[in-house]
Amino acid sequence: MTNEQAATLRAQWIGQQLRAMREGARLTLKDVGDFINRNASTVSRMESGIIPPRVPEVLAYLDLCGVDDPRRRDDLKTMAQDAWQKGWWDGFSANVAGSLIDWIWLESRATEIRSFQASVIPGLLQTRAYAEALIRAWDDAATDEEVARYVEVRMQRQRRLEQPDPVRFSTVIDEGALRRVVGGPEVMRAQLAQLRTVASWSNVEVMILPASAGAHACPDGTFDVFRMRRPYAPTGCVSTAVGAVVVEGERADSLHQRYDRLRRAALRNGAVQRFLFDLEARLE
Known part of the structure; x- marks a missing residue:
């Protein structure tokens, strides 16, 4: 222990x-x-x-x-x-939840999460089928049982959006991530419909960074920034191919500033709904 x-x-x-x-x-x-x-x-x-x-x-x-x-x-x-806090994640084996423990705990402590995603839809908004397709592509050696456990961890994390005191979640998703057909047209169609639904929730803000925006504030990859409950300061997590890099202080503040710039360049509200509906209708 x-x-x-x-x-x-x-x-x-x-x-x-x-x-x-x-x-x-x-x-x-x-x-x-x-x-x-x-x-x-x-x-x-x-x-x-x-x-x-x-x-x-x-x-x-x-x-x-x-x-x-x-x-x-x-x-x-x-x-x-x-x-020494225990949480729902303790019910999962170390090889399934271990690398995500810090991330999950940050989500549990956050009052607001701001997420920029360049290649996939944020984990907190993924459907079960979309998540499974991503996980199988990420680890092609995983057994069916391991994949099911990975997916279940992701689904459990999403409960943070629907608790009595839910976290505020804001995300900017690059257009390319939405056009990437993950799991086939049927899975992607359901995922886009799910995005349209959650975008209407009062604690969720979904924005799209269109390709027409050109060069943007974070060409190097994706990140999440957490506004934390006291006594913790804002914290950022930058995603890499070998895991997340955690940053604090001025480096976390710089991620907030980058997010603000991405947000200003992104589609919002009705434009997001129209964009998602059009993509969904075009899938074959």
Whole structure:
């Protein structure tokens, strides 16, 4: 269990906070270890995110470092609780959900997600058949059982859009992604119809970047930006062929700025509905 927790982004985040707090107080690893009844090696592993700290350990850190600001203490307590948070994803095996754990957790904590997609429809808006076709193309060695589990993870993620307090989801989809027929005409027709439906939801905004827009703000690929609940700052995830790169601070802000530029160049509202309906009608 500890090793699985060690890989999480949230464990690394709180570890960074603990280290900065200790160094700011000019304390050694041994100083902290003696105070919380841990050896220096264990304290180092907590600060590296290898061992997520428990709430009592975080509170002890705060006491030792002389941090008495109630807001700061509440923030770090929340981060410690999140480091051990369990969710629906725990029901899936590590090889199915493991690489997505950080992404899923960011979605669970976000109040708003902004997504630019250049080659596929966003995972949160995919139909089951479309998702299955993508996954089979992505991993042609996966068994039918593995594919079914991958698809189920994607379908579970979509519940975040329909919860009582749903996340706000805004996406700009490149026209090329919509013209790429995934899974055959029937699957693609159903996917386009699904997009038209969700585009009418109050918490979902679907936009299309037309080919006529020419060069645009993000020619290098796709990304998602998450506006997070306190105590977390905005976070971005840039998709690559070997996984997502997580960015924070100014780099996340730059993704928001790129998204704003893409949004200004995109079709919206009725123009999106007409575009999707026309594409759907042309499929044979």
